[in-house]
Every structure is written in structure tokens, then in C-alpha cells.
Amino acid sequence: MVRLDELQAQVAVRYDNLGLPSWPNPHAGTASPREEEYERVTEPDRYGIVHARARVWADTLGDAPKVDVETLAPAPLDDKGHLGRFDRGVRLTSPRPGTLPLLLLERDAPLSGLEAPLAVLQISVVRPEIALEVLPDCGCDACDWGSDDLLRAIDQTIGYVIGGPIVVLRGKGWHARWHPDGGSSGGTPQGPDHAQIMQLCRGLAGGEDVRLPNGTEVFVGRPWLN
Incomplete structure (x- = not known):
């Protein structure tokens, strides 16, 4: 398989070709978010980039020799249903001994007072409930640090799993x-x-x-x- 930096470069090129929205960090240089930002979600549709980035990673890893990509049906995130459900997902496994399966799980989280749901990506290993990262962690304007921050977090977390050890x-x-x-x-x-x-x-x-x-x-x- 290619090196991690080569995979990341392939993902970046494939993703850029999709022409998806990007936005700067709205809090760059500010001391703290304004109070009204904590109850506001501006343009929730744009957070679909987290699902798109995960799909590009799944496609790119799926092109690697012997990496298995299994589509997951909607299901609870844990056996008892305490953590909610995911709506779509993939489970990727490497043939190399001692590696952990990588799960990229998509949720469409409803937002009060808004028609469009919030796209949420959960990156897990082995089982859905063993979460490494959930993005965005909130979605409100106060917790928005720009699109690059989200994409970087996705790439880093997936990189920790496939680059190992973890x-x-x-x-x-x-x-x-x-x-x-x-x-x-x-x-x-x-x-x-x-x-x-x-x-x-x-x-x-x-x-x-x-x-x-x-x-x-x-x-x-x-x-x-x-």
C-alpha cells in the first residue's frame, strides 16, 4: 500500500474536484464567540462536507489492494440504543495482521426549527460505539472554526488508525x-x-x-x- 502522505494527497485532490463549500474560521483573532452564536446554526447544509470527505476516504482506501469495504445498514450505535443511531456507514478492513477495522458512520441529525438536518460524521474502530471522533462536535455558530478545521480533524483521525500504531x-x-x-x-x-x-x-x-x-x-x- 502507498504511504499515508500519498493517500492524504489523493484524498485532497479527489475532494477538491467535488467543488464543495468552504468557509474561513469565523472566530480567527477573536477572544471568544458571542453569546447569541451558541443558539444559532447558520447554513447547516454546508456541514455535508464531513460526509463527503469520509466518502472520499472510503473510496480511496477501497482502491488499495485487498482493503475490504462493507456497506453498513442503519443501526443503533450501541447494543442498548443509548447512543442513538447512524443512518449510513462503511466498515473498512485491512488484510495486514493486527490492524483495527475503521468505521465511517454518517448521521442526519434533526435541528429544532430547521428543515435541513445537520450532517454528523462519527469515526469509530472495531464497533460503532468505540468512537474516536464526532464531527462537528456541536454545529452551532459558536463552535464553528471553519471548514479546514473539520477536514483536518477527519484526515488526522483516519490517519491515526491506518498509519498506526493506535x-x-x-x-x-x-x-x-x-x-x-x-x-x-x-x-x-x-x-x-x-x-x-x-x-x-x-x-x-x-x-x-x-x-x-x-x-x-x-x-x-x-x-x-x-
Whole structure:
């Protein structure tokens, strides 16, 4: 398979050929959003770019040798239905040993008082509920940092999965993810210390035998690429 930077370049060219909307960061150089922006959604249709970018990634990866692309029917994001549903999606898998399946899940989120829904993309691994990123995270004007910010976040998150290594941990009331460029964790205050869990993730990525909190789900993804 080609290198990650080559894939990203292919995605950028294919996407640019679609001629989709782009807009600058409306908050560049400002201290903070205005109060009225938190209850306003301007041009929700333009957020369709997150679905479009994901589809270009799916097409580009699907052109790679032996990468399998499975179309997913609408379904709940988790077994109990607490997280809502997705409306469309694809599951991409690499033939390389130790890699994690990549899920690109589309939602059409209804907006109060508006006819057009908000396009939402969820990037997950292994199962729909194991989310790495949800974009846009809100959709209101106060949380709008421009189209480039959205596209960059999509490319980076997909890059973490296919470029590898990536480690995802899920425990009771907490979660964490790690990749060579950094990591994040969250959940209840009773969850493990961030610095400690990042160290454990680095050990897992390096193939070490580490001791994790009881009941932790562990997903270690190796690079899809040569």
C-alpha cells in the first residue's frame, strides 16, 4: 500500500474536484464567540462536507489492494440504543495482521426549527460505539472554526488508525486513546490518572505485558501501511 502522505494527497485532490463549500474560521483573532452564536446554526447544509470527505476516504482506501469495504445498514450505535443511531456507514478492513477495522458512520441529525438536518460524521474502530471522533462536535455558530478545521480533524483521525500504531482503552466510566502524536482520556473522576494510562498505552503499543484496571477493553491497532 502507498504511504499515508500519498493517500492524504489523493484524498485532497479527489475532494477538491467535488467543488464543495468552504468557509474561513469565523472566530480567527477573536477572544471568544458571542453569546447569541451558541443558539444559532447558520447554513447547516454546508456541514455535508464531513460526509463527503469520509466518502472520499472510503473510496480511496477501497482502491488499495485487498482493503475490504462493507456497506453498513442503519443501526443503533450501541447494543442498548443509548447512543442513538447512524443512518449510513462503511466498515473498512485491512488484510495486514493486527490492524483495527475503521468505521465511517454518517448521521442526519434533526435541528429544532430547521428543515435541513445537520450532517454528523462519527469515526469509530472495531464497533460503532468505540468512537474516536464526532464531527462537528456541536454545529452551532459558536463552535464553528471553519471548514479546514473539520477536514483536518477527519484526515488526522483516519490517519491515526491506518498509519498506526493506535491504542484504545475502555473501562467502567472511562476511556482513553493513544497514538504516537499524543493521546486523550476522559470519564469519571474515579478513572485512572491520565499520565499513568498514557504510559500503559505506550507499553501496549510496544508489545509490553502491562497491568490494566480490571474490566478494561483493549484495542491495539497496527499500521495498515508498509
